[in-house]
Amino acid sequence: MGWKYVLISLVVFSAFACQQKETESDETATKDYIRPIPGQDEPVDPEILDKGEVLISYNACYDCHKKDGRFKGPAYRDIAKRYPRKQVYIDLLAQKIIAGGTGSWGNPIMPPHPKLTQEEAIAMASYILSLK
Incomplete structure (x- = not known):
């Protein structure tokens, strides 16, 4: 049962980390896309x-x-x-x-x-x- 807990924790952590990185890159992409004068x-x-x-x-x-x-x-x-x-x-x-x-x-x-x-x-x- 312990390995299932570790596996679920790893999956949840990975999903959160990927989501966080995607949000940050979206914000950067938007700023680069517009490049205000x-x-x-x-x-x-x-x-x-x-x-x-x-x-x-x-x-x-x-x-x-x-x-x-x-x-x-x-x-x-x-x-x-x-x-x-x-x-x-x-x-x-x-x-x-x-x-x-x-x-x-x-x-x-x-x-x-x-x-x-x-x-x-x-x-x-x-x-x-x-x-x-």
């Missing part, structure tokens, strides 16, 4: 944010992105956590929306959206960065 948010016109939300809804962006939680691409809230809402980052993201890209969030490839205007892509990026 320091900076203060700038105000954005609410009309631009409304336009950006509508454009995202009508351009199949939700096929690859969600507001919360990774899907094929990063979650919008994770993008907002990474980039401060500053015009330079809004312009950068707008360009990525139009031209497509890869590497910023791992292996997913975002296809280009050449039919969008710069103004539309700026509205979309502004909306995304407002989701903090």
Whole structure:
């Protein structure tokens, strides 16, 4: 009967130790995944944010992105956590929306959206960065 107690204790301890390590690595992975850029948010016109939300809804962006939680691409809230809402980052993201890209969030490839205007892509990026 003693060996059963030792075996059960070992199994329980191993399961707990693995679970603890998995939690720690998940937290580290999340921090590495987002890699926030320091900076203060700038105000954005609410009309631009409304336009950006509508454009995202009508351009199949939700096929690859969600507001919360990774899907094929990063979650919008994770993008907002990474980039401060500053015009330079809004312009950068707008360009990525139009031209497509890869590497910023791992292996997913975002296809280009050449039919969008710069103004539309700026509205979309502004909306995304407002989701903090």
